[in-house]
Amino acid sequence: MSERRSFVLIDASHDVWVEDFTLDGADLGPPALGGCGVTKRRLRGGRRDGVDLIRVDNGALAFQIVPTRGMGLWKAACGGDRAGWDSPTRDGPVHPAFVQPHDLGGIGWLEGFDELMVRCGLMNNGAPYREGDAAYPLHGRIGNIPAWYVAVHVDLEPPYAITVEGRVSESFLFGGGVELATTYTTTPGSNAVTVRDEFANVKDQAVEMQVLYHWNFGPPHLEEGSRFVAPLKTVVPRNPRAVAGLAAYDAYGPPEPGFVEQVYFCDLHAExxxxxxxxxxxxxxxxxxxxxxxxxxxxxxxWKNTGGLRDGYVTGLEPGVNFPNPRPFEKARGRVTSLPVGGRHVTETTLEIVAGRDAVARVEAEIARIQAQGEPVVHPGPCEPFAAEG
Known part of the structure; x- marks a missing residue:
């Protein structure tokens, strides 16, 4: 491993907590890190009061991580183009203390929803449902659990990786039993950040988990005439509302106050x-x-939600271990992950912010090459095993 400098910012197990932190890459030595930096601060005022925010700048791409909200990714920007959206929450990132997931019939999770990327899970990640006496709210708990450990690592040899590490535990008596160990990694001058997550069983019996990554984008990438491009095998509308927009599932219209969300479940080709x-x-x-x-x-x-600009003009690109149906539906179709004692599930996703027609065209050509494995099958309505029929 290359020479590395590490800085622990939060460690609840050793009573370590750093309120303010500034790391100037120029002080680390290698010239490549000269334009880079990492800061941590605590926000004050409104519903963001008490939220910790970590900002990483690699000289080209800057992004902000919220340890207080499950190590979610709040915002990012590269070359003047932001990635993210304008949530009606307005005073976010919202402290979990002000989010009541069981409110509003189980959709209270939306009261804090304003991230570029928020993880949904881990016991459930779809629509609210009841099972016996237990009520499971929309998108689960992990996005509103503060990290108990956070550290910053900087490699002092090429490629000079800058990494923010965090750990979040969703484990309690008679339920839960998974710990998330995440890293956000970028390099100087890059237009990309890679999120690597490892979900570990921390109990002495097998546990089940679901996770979905809710990546959310608004302007400038979302506008009238924007397109969704992916190497699709299968496209299935979730419900009759999605069927109504099926002919243009991959295209976007202008902001439309009162727009009702449309969701399409997809299977993608890979290379x-x-x-x-x-x-x-x-x-x-x-x-x-x-x-x-x-x-x-x-x-x-x-997820297409092209409402008014002040209502939440946004679309979600959402890879997951399952589709966001109620958990019993997903479990019956084998889409709930079981972790044996000592077991782990690993995911890795890279976000790139791309600018320039040539660069965008290269990505489109790459996707077209993968798509050449087969044309997409677009189903006219909800169907098994993706969604409940009828």
């Missing part, structure tokens, strides 16, 4: 076990791209 999904703007000179392995994330959901 060497990896695939890519892209959202590009109308002019084809701006795009965001997700690259990931289909072994760890075999399912993909496309």
């Amino acid at each position: 060497g076990g990896r695939t890519a999904a892209m959202l590009r703007n109308r002019g084809g000179d701006k795009a965001v791209v997700l690259r990931y392995g289909v072994d760890g994330l075999p399912c993909f959901s496309l």
Whole structure:
């Protein structure tokens, strides 16, 4: 391993907590790190009061991680183009203390929803449902559990990787039993950040888990005429509302106040076990791209929510181990992951922010090459095993 400098910012097991942290890459020695930096601060005021925020700048790409909200990715920007969206929460990132998941019939999770990427899970990650006396809210708990460990690592030899490591535990008596160990890694001057997650069973019996990555994008990548591009095997509308937009499932309209969300469940082709999904703007000179392995994330959901700009004009590109149906439906179809004692499930996703027509065209050509394995099958309505029929 290359020479590395490490800085522990949070370690609840050893009563370590650093409120303010500034790391200037120029002080580390290698010239390649001169334009880079990492900061940590605690936010004050409104519902963000008490939220810790870590900002990483690699000289080209800057992104912000929220340890207080399950190590979610709040915002990112590269070359003047932001990646993310404008949530109606307005004063986020919202502290979990102000989020009541069971409110509003089980959709209270939405009260804190404003990230570029939030993990959904780990006991469940789909629509709310009841099982006996237990009520399971929308998208689960992991996004509202603070990290108990956070550290920053900087490699002092090529490629000079900058890594933020975090650990979040969703484990309690008679339920839960998984710990998330995540790393966000980038390199100086890169337009990309890689998120590697390892989910470990921390109990003495097998445990089950689900996870879905809710990547959310608004302008400038989302606008009237934007397109969703991915090497699709199968496309299935989730419900009759999605059927209504099926003819243009991969295209986007302008902001439309009162728009009702549409969701499409997809199976993607892969090459060497990896695939890519892209959202590009109308002019084809701006795009965001997700690259990931289909072994760890075999399912993909496309969420279209093109409401008014102040209502949440946003689309979600969502790889997951399952589709966001109620957990009993997913379990019956083998899409709930079982971790044996000592077992682990690993996922890795890279976000790229792409600018320039040539660069966007290269990604489109790459996806077209993967798509050449077969044309997509677009189903006219909800169907098994993707969604409940009728």
